[in-house]
Structures are given as C-alpha cells and as structure tokens.
Amino acid sequence: MSITENKSTKTQNLLEVKDLKMHFPVKGGFFRRTIGNVKAVDGVTFDIKKGETLGLVGESGCGKSTTGRSILRLLNPSAGSVIFDDQDITNVNGKKLRDIRKDIQMVFQDPYASLNPMQMVGNIVSEPIKNYYKNKKEEEMKEEVMELLNKVGLPEDAYYKYAHEFSGGQRQRIGIARALALRPKLIIADEPVSALDVSVQSQVLNLLNELQDEFDLTYLFIAHDLSVVKHMSDRIGVMYLGNVVEVADKHSIYKDPLHPYTQALISAVPDASNFGQKRERIVLQGDVPSPENPPSGCPFHTRCPKAMDKCSSIKPQLKEVKPGQHVACILYD
Amino acid sequence: MSKSEQSKAKAPLLEVKGLETSFSIEGKDYNAVDGVSFTVDRGKVVGIVGESGCGKSVMSLSVMQLLPKGIGKIRNGEVLFDGEEIQSFNEKQMNQIRGKDMAMIFQEPMTSLNPVFTIGYQIEEVLHNHFKLSKKEARNKSVQLLSAVGIPRAAKIVDEYPHQLSGGMRQRVMIAMAIACQPKLLIADEPTTALDVTVQAQILELLKDIQTKNDMGIVLITHDLGVVAESCDEVIVMYAGKIVEKTDVESLFTKPKHPYTKLMMGSIPRLEEDTEKLETIKGIVPSLTKMPQVGCRFANRCPKAMPECTEITPQLEENEQGHEVACLLYETSHPKEGVLG
Numbered sequence: 180m181s182i183t184e185n186k187s188t189k190t191q192n193l194l195e196v197k198d199l200k201m202h203f204p205v206k207g208g209f210f211r212r213t214i215g216n217v218k219a220v221d222g223v224t225f226d227i228k229k230g231e232t233l234g235l236v237g238e239s240g241c242g243k244s245t246t247g248r249s250i251l252r253l254l255n256p257s258a259g260s261v262i263f264d265d266q267d268i269t270n271v272n273g274k275k276l277r278d279i280r281k282d283i284q285m286v287f288q289d290p291y292a293s294l295n296p297m298q299m300v301g302n303i304v305s306e307p308i309k310n311y312y313k314n315k316k317e318e319e320m321k322e323e324v325m326e327l328l329n330k331v332g333l334p335e336d337a338y339y340k341y342a343h344e345f346s347g348g349q350r351q352r353i354g355i356a357r358a359l360a361l362r363p364k365l366i367i368a369d370e371p372v373s374a375l376d377v378s379v380q381s382q383v384l385n386l387l388n389e390l391q392d393e394f395d396l397t398y399l400f401i402a403h404d405l406s407v408v409k410h411m412s413d414r415i416g417v418m419y420l421g422n423v424v425e426v427a428d429k430h431s432i433y434k435d436p437l438h439p440y441t442q443a444l445i446s447a448v449p450d451a452s453n454f455g456q457k458r459e460r461i462v463l464q465g466d467v468p469s470p471e472n473p474p475s476g477c478p479f480h481t482r483c484p485k486a487m488d489k490c491s492s493i494k495p496q497l498k499e500v501k502p503g504q505h506v507a508c509i510l511y512d
Numbered sequence: 513m514s515k516s517e518q519s520k521a522k523a524p525l526l527e528v529k530g531l532e533t534s535f536s537i538e539g540k541d542y543n544a545v546d547g548v549s550f551t552v553d554r555g556k557v558v559g560i561v562g563e564s565g566c567g568k569s570v571m572s573l574s575v576m577q578l579l580p581k582g583i584g585k586i587r588n589g590e591v592l593f594d595g596e597e598i599q600s601f602n603e604k605q606m607n608q609i610r611g612k613d614m615a616m617i618f619q620e621p622m623t624s625l626n627p628v629f630t631i632g633y634q635i636e637e638v639l640h641n642h643f644k645l646s647k648k649e650a651r652n653k654s655v656q657l658l659s660a661v662g663i664p665r666a667a668k669i670v671d672e673y674p675h676q677l678s679g680g681m682r683q684r685v686m687i688a689m690a691i692a693c694q695p696k697l698l699i700a701d702e703p704t705t706a707l708d709v710t711v712q713a714q715i716l717e718l719l720k721d722i723q724t725k726n727d728m729g730i731v732l733i734t735h736d737l738g739v740v741a742e743s744c745d746e747v748i749v750m751y752a753g754k755i756v757e758k759t760d761v762e763s764l765f766t767k768p769k770h771p772y773t774k775l776m777m778g779s780i781p782r783l784e785e786d787t788e789k790l791e792t793i794k795g796i797v798p799s800l801t802k803m804p805q806v807g808c809r810f811a812n813r814c815p816k817a818m819p820e821c822t823e824i825t826p827q828l829e830e831n832e833q834g835h836e837v838a839c840l841l842y843e844t845s846h847p848k849e850g851v852l853g
Contacts, residue, residue, distance in 0.1 A: 238708035238710060238711075239679075239708055346796050348796070376563045376564055376735065377563070377735060377737075377776060377779050377780050378563060378776060378792060378793035379796070381779035381780070381781075381792045382792045384781070385790055385792060388789075403709070404709075405709065406738075406780065406782060407781050409781065410787065433783060443710060444709060444710060445783070446713075447709040447710045447713035448709055448738065448783055449712070449713075449716070449739045449741065449743075450742075450782065450783050450784060451741040451782070460713060460717075462710075463710045463713075463714070465664065466678050466680060466711075
C-alpha cells in the first residue's frame with residue numbers, strides 16, 4: 180500500500196502514538212500462570228512532526244526504551260495505536276511490517292554489543308540493503324556503503340575491517356551508517372551516546388545533527404541525560420513509570436517545567452554553567468516504585484513533594500496547560 | 513604530645529609526591545600514572561576529572577595499595593597518609609588502615625557487593641575487622657549506618673541480599689560500608705556514574721553531609737564536570753596519566769587554562785545555554801604502549817599545538833596564584849634553564 184491513498188487526511192505528523200501500552204506478563208506458580216503484569220509502558224501519547232526531534236527522557240526503568248521498541252514493533256504493544264505516516268502500524272504483520280521497517284530504523288545504545296564481531300563493517304552496513312534490494316549489483320552496493328561510511332566520518336578502509344578494530348565512538352558511527360543504509364524517514368536513537376566519553380559523545384551528537392539536515396530525518400531521541408536531550412531535541416517528553424508526564428518544547432521544559440517530577444529532574448542535574456549560583460535543589464525521597472505494582476492514581480504521588488490526598492485516587496491525563504505544553508498533573512486541572 | 517605527633521597533625525591528610533605507577537604489558541613496563549603530585553586536606557573535596565583511560569582509577573588504586581599483584585606496581589614516588597609513608601607498610605599494617613582510616617567507594621555497586629552474603633553480614637565484617645564488638649553491637653551499628661545513609665526499613669534491609677536492592681540502594685550500602693569506621697579519607701571512584709540523576713543528587717547530598725560531620729577528606733573521581741562544579745573544592749584535570757591542570761574549582765570554571773580542559777568544557781551540552789554545535793576533540797587518548805615519551809601527550813589532538821609541543825615536555829607549574837597548568841602556551845610551563853636535554 181502506498182501512503183498517497185489518504186492524502187486528504189495527511190497531517191504534518193510523521194508519527195502519532197496514542198495511549199500505547201506494553202504490559203509484560205509475569206509467570207509464576209506450578210502451572211506458570213500469569214500472576215501479574217509489569218506495566219512497562221502504561222498509556223503513552225505523543226506525536227512527532229516531520230523533520231523534528233522529539234526527546235524522551237526519564238530515569239532507568241521508566242519505559243522509554245520499551246516505547247521505542249514498541250514503535251518499531253520489536254515488541255507487540257498490548258494496547259493503543261501507533262500511526263506512522265498516516266498508516267496504523269499497530270497490528271500490521273508480514274510483508275507490510277517489513278515495508279514499514281524500511282522507513283523506521285534504530286540506533287542502539289551499546290556500540291560494543293550491537294555490531295556482529297564476525298562480520299566485516301562493509302557487510303554490517305550493507306546487510307539492510309541486501310535484505311530489501313535483492314537484485315542490487317554487488318558493485319553498486321559497495322559504492323553506496325562506501326559513501327555511507329564517508330558520510331558518517333569513517334575512513335574508506337573501514338569497509339574491510341571488523342568492529343573490534345574501532346573505538347566506541349567509531350563503532351557508534353558504524354551503527355549510524357547501518358541505520359541510514361535504507362534512507363529511513365524516522366530514526367529511533369536509544370541512548371546512542373551514553374556509553375561514550377564526553378569528547379567522543381559530542382562528535383556523535385554533532386554527526387547526528389548534520390545527518391538530520393542532510394537526509395531530512397526525523398528523530399525519536401531516547402536518553403537519560405537531560406542536557407544531551409535538550410541539546411538534540413525540539414520538543415521533549417518526560418516519562419515516569421511508564422507514563423508521559425509532560426511534553427513541551429525544550430525551552431519551556433527547561434525554563435518553566437510544570438510537572439513536579441520534571442521540576443525535580445531538572446533541579447537534580449548538576450550543572451557547570453552558572454558557577455557559584457546555588458540553585459534550589461529538589462531532592463526526591465525514595466526510589467521509583469516497581470512497575471509491576473505501580474501506585475494507584477498518579478504514578479508519581481508517592482514521591483511528589485506537592486502531592487495531595489486526591490492524587491492517590493485520580494490518574495491525571497495529559498492536558499494542554501499552556502500553548503504546546505502538555506502536563507499530566509491535577510495541580511493544573 | 514611528642515614532636516612527631518605534632519608534625520603529624522599538621523601534615524596534610526594525603527600527600528602524593530611524584531607518583532609513577534606502571535603496568536607490565538608483554539614484559540615491558542608502561543607508566544599508567546606518570547609523575548602525579550597532589551595533596552588532600554582534611555574536610556576538603558578534591559575532584560579528579562579526565563576521559564576514560566587517563567589514569568584516574570589507577571591512581572586511586574595506587575593510593576589504596578590495591579594494584580593487581582604482579583601486573584601493576586608503584587615505580588616511583590611517595591604516598592604519605594597522615595604524615596606517614598604507607599608504601600613500606602606490609603599487608604597487615606595496610607589492612608589496619610584500609611577500611612578504617614581510608615576507605616573507597618567503587619563505581620559499580622552491582623559488582624562490588626558479594627551476592628551470597630546479606631547486607632548486614634558485609635557491613636559487620638568491616639566492623640569486626642577493626643573494632644572489638646559483640647555480634648549484637650555490630651548488628652546494631654549496621655542498622656544505624658544503614659539508616660544514616662538514608663535506607664528506609666534499615667532493620668529489615670540488613671537481612672536482605674544485594675540483588676534485592678535497587679542500584680541507588682546498593683550504592684548507599686557501599687557508602688555505609690565505607691563510612692562504617694569513620695575514615696579520615698574517602699576515595700570515591702565514580703560513585704554516581706551508574707545512577708540516575710535524581711538518585712545521584714541524593715547520594716551527593718549524603719556524601720556532603722557525612723563529610724561535614726566527620727571532617728573527612730574526599731577524593732572524588734568523576735568524568736562529569738557538573739558534579740565537580742557542585743561538590744568539589746579543588747580540581748585536578750588528568751590526561752594520559754599526567755596532571756595537566758590543577759586549581760580551585762572556581763578558577764577552573766571561570767578561567768580554564770589548558771586547551772584540554774577548555775575543549776572538555778565546550779564538548780558537554782549545557783542545560784542553561786543553547787549551543788548550535790558542540791566542541792569536539794579529535795582522536796582518542798593514546799594507548800599505554802603508544803604513549804609519546806617526550807613532549808606534551810595531548811599534542812596530537814590539540815588544536816593549539818605548536819611544533820615544539822612534541823619536543824619539549826611541559827612542566828606543571830603555578831601560572832597564577834594557586835592555578836597550576838602544564839602547557840607550553842604558558843611561559844611558566846617551559847623547562848627551566850639548564851634542565852633542558
């Protein structure tokens with residue numbers, strides 16, 4: 180099916196995620212029955228416009244990676260819908276899914292584990308092309324791969340080398356070249372720089388920005404480091420325990436965070452910019468609750484410094500509080 | 513008070529002089545830490561920053577005398593703890609001060625706790641090693657320590673195993689063990705790197721509390737300049753086994769001198785500012801076996817490198833009051849007459 184069919188309803192959004200849920204069953208007991216669910220993603224809603232970068236930020240275990248994987252359908256969501264380029268891809272299978280995956284690619288976190296050590300870099304990068312264009316000539320493909328390697332800043336002889344011969348930053352470049360091979364529309368980057376040193380991290384971030392302009396890419400940028408996410412994104416979604424608690428453009432998130440969790444998260448980032456000015460730091464008490472048994476009502480109420488009685492009974496919905504700034508908190512009802 | 517004791521009280525808590533630690537690779541010795549000198553005073557936090565592979569952790573292991581036997585050894589230099597040279601100490605003497613007077617927090621709370629013993633057992637072990645305590649006293653002390661580091665339900669957690677705790681909780685347990693004997697010196701090797709920001713904030717706050725209470729000296733090893741800005745008094749910037757810049761935290765951030773320090777600061781995205789393009793440092797830290805022996809070790813990656821940078825080794829000297837830098841851009845770093853050659 181081509182995407183031109185529903186042209187009349189076509190929006191600016193490349194990706195729309197609506198009330199996405201991903202629950203993993205917990206098996207136990209003698210008969211391995213399902214005794215509970217880990218609610219890794221529990222009703223996530225956001226959209227990404229063409230050419231935009233949406234950052235997803237949150238602490239470990241908040242479901243940001245699971246969200247990324249569910250969009251790519253590496254996991255099958257339990258509920259909700261994912262609409263990519265005006266097609267509902269939540270339940271597509273077989274050939275259709277294969278076609279869609281050509282347009283959505285992923286860059287993984289660990290550059291050491293996501294590249295096959297037995298394969299030459301040339302083969303790693305050309306594999307997606309081989310997979311989709313079976314009739315492509317060998318030389319043509321090689322030329323294409325060489326160009327890709329060049330684009331991500333690797334020397335040409337990288338083609339014949341193996342992944343272990345490269346440093347972490349270079350490996351991540353290989354991963355990026357592989358993701359670009361099919362000229363996707365959307366790239367999901369899951370913590371692409373968290374394993375790298377600061378000086379190398381900045382090289383990879385700059386590269387991602389350059390490639391976005393050149394290839395007209397849309398990014399879903401997943402990371403736990405707020406400064407990195409802010410640097411890369413146009414808009415930011417803040418996740419907590421499987422829920423998006425706030426979505427807004429990056430300046431509002433930073434200057435005027437509305438959700439108490441966003442406020443605490445931003446105040447916790449140690450920052451070297453305004454040296455000498457002591458900022459008011461909100462130190463959260465306790466740990467993130469288990470997603471197997473999330474708190475009732477607002478998922479954050481157990482640690483929220485502004486929690487009220489009704490927070491434990493009402494689950495707040497994401498609402499537009501200021502233009503472009505959506506918050507899920509009953510303080511703003 | 514005898515004379516020696518008086519001088520002991522005046523001496524800095526930790527003094528490292530010209531430390532050289534080498535590792536033997538295929539029969540040859542290579543210096544991972546090369547001529548490092550610094551002091552840590554009581555009640556002060558000294559930060560050590562630098563990329564991975566610059567020798568930060570090897571330096572702290574040298575101070576603790578915990579280098580892997582047969583592979584790594586201190587070749588040169590002195591380590592004075594509380595005025596006493598500790599390199600001549602034998603294993604038994606070292607075990608008496610390690611854990612009691614100087615303690616260490618490791619980066620990985622997941623791997624540095626023993627999975628087959630309860631939390632309580634592991635803390636009590638430290639206490640039994642250094643104090644004569646009954647089982648009950650040790651148990652009570654462990655529970656106290658756990659609540660002191662902000663662990664809820666300490667009386668219950670003390671009987672649990674490390675895998676039952678979250679990363680932040682395990683790091684708290686590590687801190688509880690490290691402060692169990694109220695050490696004078698705490699070496700914290702990337703204590704918050706594996707943790708989320710909100711937990712990191714809790715842990716840093718906690719360390720600060722304990723430090724002011726006990727007048728403890730802390731060596732904080734990290735690669736996060738934000739953490740340095742918020743918690744250190746003095747900072748040492750290391751590159752490839754050498755100190756390239758050493759100063760108080762304020763002048764490091766307001767007027768960094770070494771090109772490496774400047775680039776490192778430009779390469780981190782800041783929350784407060786919008787930067788179009790981040791600075792980058794080309795290349796990577798040279799490996800131990802390929803380390804240039806003469807000249808500045810940063811020369812091949814430095815945008816301001818001059819021809820002489822590969823020929824003259826810059827000296828770490830005071831350039832401004834209390835601000836030491838090793839870079840040939842500064843007159844002070846050029847070798848003195850007569851020393852050349």
